[in-house]
Amino acid sequence: MTMSTTLRARALPRARKGIFLTRTLAPYLFVLPFVAVFVAFSVYPLLFTLRLSFTNWRGIGPAEWVGLGNYSYLLTNAGFWQGLANSGALWLLIVPAQMVLAVIVAVLLNDMKLRLRGFYRVAFIVPFVTPLVAIAQIWIVLFDQNYGAINSVLGLIGIPPIGWLTTSAWAKPTLALLFLWKTTGFIVIILLSGLQAIDDTLYEAADLDGASRSRQLWSITVPLLRRTLLFSVVLQTLAVFQMFAEPFVVTQGGPYGSTTTAGLYLYDNITRADLGTGAANSFLLVILVLALSLGFVRLLRPKD
Amino acid sequence: MNLTSRQGRPGPRRLIAVGTASALALVLAGCGPSIGAGGTASKSVLAVPTDKSPRGTITIWDRPGDLYKVFDATIKEFNKKYPNIKVKHQAVNIDAKLQNTLITGTGVPDGVFLDDAKVGGYSKYLWNLRDVLKPYKADIAPQKIDVNTVKGGIYGVPFDLDPGLLFYNQTALKNAGINASAITSYDKLIAAAKKYQQFKPGSKPIHLEQSPFLGQLQLEMYASQLGTSLADNNGKLQLNSPEYTRILTWLDSVQKQGLGTRAEYLSPSDVGALDARNEVFVPWAIWFTFAPQQQLKATQGEWRAMPLPAWQAGGARSGAMGGSSFVLPKNGKNSQLAWLFYEFLMYNKAGYSAVYGPNEVYPGGLNTSIPAYQPAANPKRPLFQPIESMGGQDVWATATAAGKQIPGGAPIPSWWAGAVPYLGNNIQKMLDGQLTPRQVIDQSSKDIQSNLIARQ
Numbered sequence: 076m077t078m079s080t081t082l083r084a085r086a087l088p089r090a091r092k093g094i095f096l097t098r099t100l101a102p103y104l105f106v107l108p109f110v111a112v113f114v115a116f117s118v119y120p121l122l123f124t125l126r127l128s129f130t131n132w133r134g135i136g137p138a139e140w141v142g143l144g145n146y147s148y149l150l151t152n153a154g155f156w157q158g159l160a161n162s163g164a165l166w167l168l169i170v171p172a173q174m175v176l177a178v179i180v181a182v183l184l185n186d187m188k189l190r191l192r193g194f195y196r197v198a199f200i201v202p203f204v205t206p207l208v209a210i211a212q213i214w215i216v217l218f219d220q221n222y223g224a225i226n227s228v229l230g231l232i233g234i235p236p237i238g239w240l241t242t243s244a245w246a247k248p249t250l251a252l253l254f255l256w257k258t259t260g261f262i263v264i265i266l267l268s269g270l271q272a273i274d275d276t277l278y279e280a281a282d283l284d285g286a287s288r289s290r291q292l293w294s295i296t297v298p299l300l301r302r303t304l305l306f307s308v309v310l311q312t313l314a315v316f317q318m319f320a321e322p323f324v325v326t327q328g329g330p331y332g333s334t335t336t337a338g339l340y341l342y343d344n345i346t347r348a349d350l351g352t353g354a355a356n357s358f359l360l361v362i363l364v365l366a367l368s369l370g371f372v373r374l375l376r377p378k379d
Numbered sequence: 380m381n382l383t384s385r386q387g388r389p390g391p392r393r394l395i396a397v398g399t400a401s402a403l404a405l406v407l408a409g410c411g412p413s414i415g416a417g418g419t420a421s422k423s424v425l426a427v428p429t430d431k432s433p434r435g436t437i438t439i440w441d442r443p444g445d446l447y448k449v450f451d452a453t454i455k456e457f458n459k460k461y462p463n464i465k466v467k468h469q470a471v472n473i474d475a476k477l478q479n480t481l482i483t484g485t486g487v488p489d490g491v492f493l494d495d496a497k498v499g500g501y502s503k504y505l506w507n508l509r510d511v512l513k514p515y516k517a518d519i520a521p522q523k524i525d526v527n528t529v530k531g532g533i534y535g536v537p538f539d540l541d542p543g544l545l546f547y548n549q550t551a552l553k554n555a556g557i558n559a560s561a562i563t564s565y566d567k568l569i570a571a572a573k574k575y576q577q578f579k580p581g582s583k584p585i586h587l588e589q590s591p592f593l594g595q596l597q598l599e600m601y602a603s604q605l606g607t608s609l610a611d612n613n614g615k616l617q618l619n620s621p622e623y624t625r626i627l628t629w630l631d632s633v634q635k636q637g638l639g640t641r642a643e644y645l646s647p648s649d650v651g652a653l654d655a656r657n658e659v660f661v662p663w664a665i666w667f668t669f670a671p672q673q674q675l676k677a678t679q680g681e682w683r684a685m686p687l688p689a690w691q692a693g694g695a696r697s698g699a700m701g702g703s704s705f706v707l708p709k710n711g712k713n714s715q716l717a718w719l720f721y722e723f724l725m726y727n728k729a730g731y732s733a734v735y736g737p738n739e740v741y742p743g744g745l746n747t748s749i750p751a752y753q754p755a756a757n758p759k760r761p762l763f764q765p766i767e768s769m770g771g772q773d774v775w776a777t778a779t780a781a782g783k784q785i786p787g788g789a790p791i792p793s794w795w796a797g798a799v800p801y802l803g804n805n806i807q808k809m810l811d812g813q814l815t816p817r818q819v820i821d822q823s824s825k826d827i828q829s830n831l832i833a834r835q
Contacts, residue, residue: 134478327590327592343797346478346796347831
């Protein structure tokens with residue numbers, strides 16, 4: 076065995092080892108930037124908040140450990156439950172109606188024969204991209220009890236003025252209407268992408284079999300849109316339970332707290348620098364929304 | 380990658396991954412900025428500056444809008460006296476940004492414009508201005524010292540005094556044969572409202588605020604008139620008192636007799652009722668002057684201001700409603716220079732004349748408040764001009780005279796804004812006929828005590 080052969084023989088396992096290490100480590104190195112950002116900006120704040128939720132920290136001075144004190148305070152607090160109940164009621168007013176409306180609009184917009192299709196698509200997304208504060212001001216003027224356009228129109232057919240934003244009976248539906256108007260266009264866009272993934276031959280076959288448009292909608296479109304609908308429901312559930320800006324700008328949570336959503340109630344804790352309670356409130360909301368989302372996933376999961 | 384063993388039990392790799400993640404979670408939860416680190420400074424009383432030629436840069440936060448422009452225009456005057464102090468003047472959404480900035484201690488400004496009601500809540504982060512304010516304290520409206528005082532320390536440089544006034548539609552009252560100057564008590568105000576209603580059926584002459592926040596603020600104006608507020612100097616709740624009972628009973632009686640317009644301040648309903656001459660009495664802070672100048676159309680020129688009616692014969696004819704001050708965070712880099720800035724603007728004639736006098740934003744002068752510094756608020760030396768859209772009335776004279784009557788002894792508790800979901804909402808329920816004044820007091824006291832005071 077010459078000297079060069081010996082060296083080559085020694086170098087081979089080292090090279091194999093290098094290749095092995097490169098192959099083993101490479102995937103981790105590729106995902107490392109994402110993991111680093113994720114840990115820094117998601118995992119760490121989450122854990123920090125969890126720790127905060129067991130203290131009475133108010134932003135300054137030492138934090139005192141209060142155990143489950145913040146959680147028990149919230150769970151026995153009428154305001155917390157009212158916030159959840161308000162969000163639940165808003166969910167009922169918004170999400171089912173929005174899904175039905177969005178499916179109908181998306182199906183209409185997906186019709187190749189529809190004229191000005193592009194215009195309608197843009198028109199539906201405009202409310203979603205318009206700043207909320209501008210919309211809220213329009214809403215306040217439109218729904219004013221004494222000088223609003225809505226009551227003026229209703230007055231023409233003899234309906235007395237309604238306190239849309241000033242009575243607890245009407246404030247929630249009015250806010251729900253604002254949310255519906257603002258976000259339905261976005262859901263329509265999501266559903267449109269789902270519709271475009273449905274194979275046209277299914278409709279052609281249904282046509283040959285003599286199925287009506289409504290039958291096709293119910294038996295082809297809706298089942299095949301199930302995943303997209305599920306995604307939309309989860310997305311809107313999250314949005315409704317986190318809803319903050321709409322009641323903050325339009326009703327300030329009133330009248331009498333009837334539009335104080337779970338998100339707005341959480342904000343009240345934080346603005347009072349009651350950071351421990353705010354953190355506990357956040358975690359309770361996370362648990363609730365997670366449970367709701369998982370429930371919807373189970374409920375709407377395709378059987379296949 | 381299969382991390383489980385063939386039997387379906389967790390394999391060693393999975394155990395290692397879970398163990399590492401758990402350890403990392405514990406480390407992450409425990410490390411990082413310690414809870415309690417933000418905004419601690421060893422000293423708390425700001426020392427009087429002694430440097431004869433002060434120099435440096437200060438960062439000043441003001442809220443965006445007209446006041447930002449007003450203060451921005453005063454920097455030129457300030458630099459005439461202090462040429463070596465550079466002012467970085469920033470328009471900031473203070474409510475959204477201040478709390479986080481103070482907690483993190485990063486990018487803390489040297490001076491901040493802040494609502495009086497919020498000063499107490501931030502006092503732990505702020506310089507106690509007791510020593511620097513000492514030469515001026517005796518000349519500052521007592522109410523403004525009280526609202527900036529927390530446990531003996533003064534945490535804000537008082538800016539404006541916002542005296543409550545009775546705004547009335549002079550033309551409408553004249554047509555109804557009502558002499559406004561005779562309305563010297565709240566009972567007489569009710570009598571005048573009834574007379575007006577007889578003259579104009581369907582009208583609801585007295586403003587009854589529909590926003591919980593502003594309704595609570597207006598309640599505090601009435602209470603300030605009676606020399607009281609929601610909590611005493613020791614933070615003890617004093618809502619259950621004869622003064623609050625009296626105010627709430629009066630408001631309830633206005634509502635029950637159908638004499639009040641239920642509307643949110645300057646909402647379309649409010650503006651409509653004001654312009655239709657259905658709402659002709661507005662007991663409000665001086666900043667209502669904004670309405671005839673900018674909002675009202677049909678009744679512009681018809682409005683006048685007078686002192687509030689008194690609760691009892693010889694009682695004060697005004698109370699404070701709102702107001703702002705300047706606070707100096709302890710973690711600011713140049714707090715003493717910031718103090719010199721505010722000292723110039725508030726207590727130097729050239730400074731307060733620049734703030735309140737005619738400027739590009741307010742050609743007739745800043746007429747939505749008056750200075751808290753009494754030598755500047757001289758009824759005979761107006762800083763702002765008579766207001767044309769109020770028939771040329773000299774509101775300066777009315778407001779400064781009313782301001783002198785505002786009693787002291789009315790501190791603002793740090794939890795004041797947090798009481799709105801309780802007291803503010805309950806006032807609204809009362810004005811909608813759902814609660815009695817007694818129920819408002821009992822329910823609000825219970826809620827404020829358990830949700831705010833007990834959790835301080």
